[in-house]
Amino acid sequence: MSDAKPVLELRNVDKSFGPIEVLNDISLKVGAGEVLCLLGDNGAGKSTLIKLMSGVHQPTRGDILMDGAPITFASPRDAQERGIATVHQFGGTYPLMSVGRNFFMGSEPTKGFGPFKVFDRKRANSIAVAEVQKMGITRITDGDRLVGGLSGGERQSLAIARAVYFGARVLILDEPTAALGVKQAAHVLRIVNQAKRRGLAVIFITHQVMHAMAVGDHFAVLIRGAVASDFRKGEKTREQIADLMAGGESMVELEANIDGYMETHGGHPPPPAH
Ligand SMILES: Nc1ncnc2c1ncn2[C@@H]1O[C@H](COP(=O)(O)OP(=O)(O)OP(=O)(O)O)[C@@H](O)[C@H]1O
Ligand SMILES: [Mg+2]
Numbered sequence: 001m002s003d004a005k006p007v008l009e010l011r012n013v014d015k016s017f018g019p020i021e022v023l024n025d026i027s028l029k030v031g032a033g034e035v036l037c038l039l040g041d042n043g044a045g046k047s048t049l050i051k052l053m054s055g056v057h058q059p060t061r062g063d064i065l066m067d068g069a070p071i072t073f074a075s076p077r078d079a080q081e082r083g084i085a086t087v088h089q090f091g092g093t094y095p096l097m098s099v100g101r102n103f104f105m106g107s108e109p110t111k112g113f114g115p116f117k118v119f120d121r122k123r124a125n126s127i128a129v130a131e132v133q134k135m136g137i138t139r140i141t142d143g144d145r146l147v148g149g150l151s152g153g154e155r156q157s158l159a160i161a162r163a164v165y166f167g168a169r170v171l172i173l174d175e176p177t178a179a180l181g182v183k184q185a186a187h188v189l190r191i192v193n194q195a196k197r198r199g200l201a202v203i204f205i206t207h208q209v210m211h212a213m214a215v216g217d218h219f220a221v222l223i224r225g226a227v228a229s230d231f232r233k234g235e236k237t238r239e240q241i242a243d244l245m246a247g248g249e250s251m252v253e254l255e256a257n258i259d260g261y262m263e264t265h266g267g268h269p270p271p272p273a274h
Helices: 046-053 076-081 099-103 121-134 152-165 182-197 209-215 238-245 251-264
Strands: 008-017 020-030 035-040 061-066 069-071 084-087 170-174 201-206 218-223 226-232
Touching (some): 020 035, 035 182, 035 238, 046 170, 046 201, 084 152, 099 121, 121 152, 170 182, 201 209, 218 238
Parallel strands (some): 035 201, 170 201
Antiparallel strands (some): 061 069
């Protein structure tokens, strides 16, 4: 990242729910045109962290800064209006609505005046299709198509195109590739790269080290609510990252142990540890 101030930054952030401490002293930042990957096991606190960045929760302690200035996101809508777009696994799209309708959900272009004002379907469709195509989804040519008939990756792309069109500066993707096949995941990764090239600050959450390595400039591994490791592209190997995510246990050893067990137990895997 250059000398420019990070678009979004967390400084010494804690989050507790009553007595339960979920995040502890988190400091992270992401700049324009940069992808920050958040890695970590189930329950590590990744989703809670993005909820702080998207106005769903407020920190118990610490600061959130936008362009270097402290900020409070009063609600998800407030965060959205300030340019934070959060895309959930299914893209927050409405399957029974058309591509054009989905794209303009809540901010429909209208034509006519007063009581004659109607949703400008033609205009909505042509903008939606053009923007989705800019994301490389050339198969979507008809804005009247229902979103329910699009693939997971195409829906993701629609949600991302929408975020970019409405001026998002920060794009947060919570496990966008988790439910996707290899091809579709590759597609989402390409879109992440495009959003980055268009100057957005991207926060990408995943369990999959390979997906993170394909797009990340900067990585943070969360373990039990704390940043266990924070490093830049090229500083760690895939194995090192996988080991970090497993909480310091060596995945290679773990795999060897499982293989050894199975050989002596008639091909059955070991029971889960308690
Ligand atoms: N509203 C809440 N009240 C109490 N505890 C919560 C709340 N939200 C989350 N937690 C706890 O915080 C911890 C972290 O949850 P979080 O959903 O952030 O994990 P995660 O890293 O996103 O996990 P996953 O990879 O499974 O999605 C969990 O132990 C969860 O039970
Ligand atoms: Mg989560």
